[in-house]
Amino acid sequence: MTDLSPAWRRWRGGRVATLADAPGTPAYGWIPDGEILTHGDRIAWVGPADEADAACAAIVPPGQPVDDHALEGALVTPGLIDAHTHLVYAGSRAHEFELRLQGASYEEIARAGGGIRSTVAATRAASEDALFALAAARARQLMAEGVTTVEVKSGYGLSADDEARCLRVARRLGRELPLTVRTTSLAAHALPPEYEGRADDYIDAVCRWLPAWHAEGLVDAVDAFCERIAFSPAQTERVFQAARALGLPVKLHAEQLSDSGGAGLAARYGALSCDHLEHLSEDGIAAMARAGTVALLLPGAYYFLRDTTLPPVAALRRAGVPMAIATDHNPGSSPTLSLPLMLNMACTLFRLTPEEALAGATRHAARALGLHASHGQLRAGYRADFALWDAAHPRELAYRFGERLCRGVVRAGEPVGANAPS
Ligand code: DI6
Ligand code: FE
Secondary structure: OOOOOOOEEEEEEEEEEOOOOOOOOOHHHEEEEEEEEEEOOEEEEEEEHHHHHHHHHHHOOOOOOEEEEEOOOOEEEEOEEEOOEOOOOOOOOHHHHHHHHOOOOHHHHHHOOOOHHHHHHHHHHOOHHHHHHHHHHHHHHHHHOOEEEEEEEOOOOOOHHHHHHHHHHHHHHHHHOOOEEEEEEEEEOOOOHHHOOOHHHHHHHHHHHHHHHHHOOOOOEEEEEEOOOOEOHHHHHHHHHHHHHOOOOEOEEEOOOOOOOHHHHHHHOOOOEEEEOOOOOHHHHHHHHHHOOEEEEOHHHHHHOOOOOOOOHHHHHHHOOOEEEOOOEEOOOEOOOOHHHHHHHHHHOOOOOHHHHHHHOOHHHHHHOOOOOOOOOOOOOOEOOEEEEOOOOOHHHHHOOOOOOEEEEEEOOEEEOOOOOO
């Protein structure tokens, strides 16, 4: 007979950075010689190795087998959480990179019908299986660099059917890969060509389509691109009202290229996060602080678009707004699949500390997805998602760049990846 009770496992000999926000936790939640006890997909205990025997004796019921796993001195952190990606699309925009190097701006290319619209055309032309294969390959790259949870946005379909296809592909990633996937509808990403000159009609359509996507179980959150090249605050607000009517949380691409007041609006709707924020105002910061909205910073897009306006990191820090870091993987403004590289850029470009950067890709990233009570920290009761690194101390994850330090991940208590411990 198969034993269906979850396995107990002791993960021994790690240098553990819990990133826990429990009172009294040292920087990084650092436990230089640590051990983790897991029960199925949950963490049962984390602590110093010399307290582990007593903890296991107290927690594991007598007679239950406990498997030993050697971590062999690996640095152990919570599995990384990439809380902002556009993973589902077809086509490449490398030619736009060349155009930009000849002097064209991102906005000029978008206004000339390139940009997001060119990816929409390629995405509509691809089969659902082809979109899945492309997205799965991208997800595997993220996972090879320590990611165990990813947010995936739609936004390159821009019709009822094409958006649904992209969201189905995102859901399938979560079923077929050892990865937790949260889906976000970003139908209000750009105006599709068939609605040229009729942005309000398109927003009406998005509000009509949303209930059907939601009824099919495709949507965990709703996002919009509030920007002068995309949608106005008034149009964004209508999308938020449609989301609220369905009980769905919202988030927003806000103040990336200009200050349109999107962050304040999103905060009024209790947004999980406001993302980009290079042009965020003092009022926007105050509104986010009041609402508990996460500032999701995207250094890859800042770097790749050669932006020169920095997000107001010092003011966000002073206001106590949690800061998260993500790849913003997309073909136009951030074609990266390395979240550790974003940690480095968050420090070098945005002046976060290495600890803030790592918290931004774990604990605060979990908050940006509404998963702060279960993901992003190594502590009892949380998901047994952790990443194993060839590094002596967690500060090295932001310090070393362009090097693949990840040995593998443990996801929901199960080792994943070529170099994962057996
Ligand atoms: N902001 C971004 O950085 C991406 N979308 C958005 O609203 C860029 C999308 C693209 O250029 O394809
Ligand atoms: Fe984005």
